[in-house]
Amino acid sequence: MIVSRRRLLGMGAAGAGGLLLGGCDALNADPAVRETLGHAEGLTMRAQRLLVGQALAREFREADMSPVFRANGSISVEDPAYRALAARGFADWQLRVDGLVQRPLALPLSAIRTMPQREQITRHDCVEGWSAIGKWQGPQLSAVLAMAGLLPAARYVVFHCADRMEGRPYYESIDLIDAFHPQTILAWRMNGQALPIAHGAPLRLRVERQLGYKHAKFVMRIELRDSLAGLYGGKGGSWEDARGYQWYAGI
Amino acid sequence: MDTATAPAPPARGKAGQSRPTGHRHAFATRLWHWSNAVTLAVMLMSGLMIFNAHPRLYWGHYGANPDPAWLDWSGGDGIPFPGWITLPSFYSLADARLWHLAFAWLFAALVAGYLLWGLLSGHLRRRIVPGRAEFAPGHLLREVADHARLRFPPGAAARRYNTLQKLSYGAVLLVLLPGMVLTGLGMSPAIDAGFPVLVDLLGGRQSARSLHFIGMALLALFFAAHIAMVLLSGPLDQLRAMITGGRSVTDKEKQP
Structure with a gap:
């Protein structure tokens, strides 16, 4: 042939x-x-941190805000204990701070509201591609961590949440570089009102400079750890464990 | 390879310039061409999957479902690009990002490396930037007419890029490819914090995303035209030239 x-x-x-x-x-x-x-992922994280340092994310004016801020991901929580707390306006809710800390804390919402506050109008970028600009207010995470006092071995801040993802409790984590960034706050106010349940009431993490799935909602407990290994899937977050999203979400 | 016409070792001419060898395409061009082809394919296919995650485009700093979109392909099943053209073929934003954000490093390095080589070697100036005479309306019209009639220059003229080639290669090399890197970086929240001027120049993060998409579409258009031109102008010779460098055209000129 x-x-x-x-x-x-x-x-x-x-x-x-x-x-x-x-x-x-x-x-x-x-x-x-x-x-x-x-x-x-590691290359991107090191390169971005080298180039960007501790620079602040852009803060916008009120006129720049999205008319409607899309609620996404978990927008309600099934857990009866959480629902009971929500029914009473989170008056009995307490944020626990434990793990590798000198003084474990249990902070009621009133304590969080009376700490020194930071207000910021920032852009929220979802991994899917959309963005929304909103106003957030709350104490800096660094202030809460200072109250608890870190033990020398602490490396990661883990946020345990009231919602669930694919049958497991939702969690997320960041390292101390992002935890101590000035714009990393525990927001209890959004757009001038108490944080709505769809956006993570009573408290959600704002870790500006990373994508939306890192901004844990319905935060119940903050745990300081020396490693992410051994915690649920070991990848440092629910989306990381369940779907394989990058732990570092700066891009 | 015909050894009879194999070029002498490239003698160094004026500062940094290598004298043209018998090859139609320099080794750097061939190496870049094929690695870039693979990289762009991965970027395109994984990028279309990422677009599937939110198939709407906006202008400005913000943009989400409640906001007006200039392009909205979220109708139907909401997944505009089918599996045969996405990476992976099944819906996975996470996997697409794994490919896209790894190959982005390779893509940026290839673009930067080739542009740097093109500048230092004089390749861009000698082969891509058109001469003043080439912009004469008569010359341009004749080239357009030749292209439309699929009449391609024989012999020595084929060793040079014609003006339309220079303009399209130049636009791809100097505008579209670097533009894809910059609009890609403009979507990174960390980069936006460190270099707000970038996202401002692009008109906001959602504008950067829109421009990234438009740049992709233009590159796809270039790819289609590029393949068409290769097929119409002797695909075997063209392919061989881009692999081996091509034989010296002087041989052909001797043919009747």
């Missing part, structure tokens, strides 16, 4: 095309490929 060069090339191209389409998902599933690609 005589095959012309032209024809051979055509067959080659068709074969390569088929391989490409079928091969993409095979490559995508290959653990070695995923591990290699995953190295980019």
Whole structure:
């Protein structure tokens, strides 16, 4: 059988095309490929922190705010204990701060409201691609951590939440660089009103400079840890464990 | 390869310039062309999957479902780009980001490296920037007419890029590819904090996302035209030239 060069090339191209389409998902599933690609996350984090340092996220004017701030992810909580707290306007709610701290805390909402406050109008960027600009108010996380006093081994701040994702309690984590950033606050007010349940009442994390899934809602407990290993899926957050999102979400 | 016409080792001419060898395409161009082709394919396919996660585009700093979108493909099943063109083929924003944000490093390095080489070697100036005479209306009209009639220059003229090629390659190299890196970075909340001037120049994060999408569409358009031109102008010779560098065209000129 005589095959012309032209024809051979055509067959080659068709074969390569088929391989490409079928091969993409095979490559995508290959653990070695995923591990290699995953190295980019650490590279991105180090590069961004080197370039950006402690720079503040842009703060906007009231006129720049989104007319409607989209509520996304968990917008309600099933847990009966949480519902009982919500029914009483979170009057009995307390934020626990524990783990690698010198003084474990239990802070009622009134204590959080009377601490020195920070108000910021910032852009919230969802991993899906949309953005909304809103006004947030609350104490800096650094002030709460200072009240508790970190033990020397503390490296990560874990937020345990009242909502659930795929049957497991929701959690998120950040490291101390972001925890002590001036714009990292525990927001109990949004757009000038008490934080609505759809946006994480009574308290949500604002970690500006990272994507929306890091901004844990319905925060019940803050735990200081030396490592994220051994906690649920070990990847430092519900979306990280369940879907494979990057732990560092600066991009 | 025909050894008879193999070029002599490139003699160094004036500062930093290598004298043109018998090759139509420099080694750096060929290496970049193919690595860029693979990288762009991964970026395109994973990028379309990321777009599927929120198939609406806005102008300005913010934009979400309650806000007016200039492009809204969220109708139907809400997943505009089908699996055969996305990476992965099934819906996974996380996996698409894994590919996109890893290959983005490679993509940016390739663009920066090739532009730097193009500047230092004189390649951009000699082969991409059109001469003044090439902008003459008569010349441009003739080239457009030649292209429309699929008449491609034989012999020595094929060794140079024609003006339309120079303009489209120049726009891709100097505007579209660096633009994709910059609009991509403009969507990063951390980069926006460190370099607010970037996101301001782009008109806001949602504008950066829109421009990123438009840039993708223009690159896809370039790709389609590029493939069409290769197919119409002798695909085997063109492919071989982009792989081996191509034989010296002087051989052809001797043919009747």
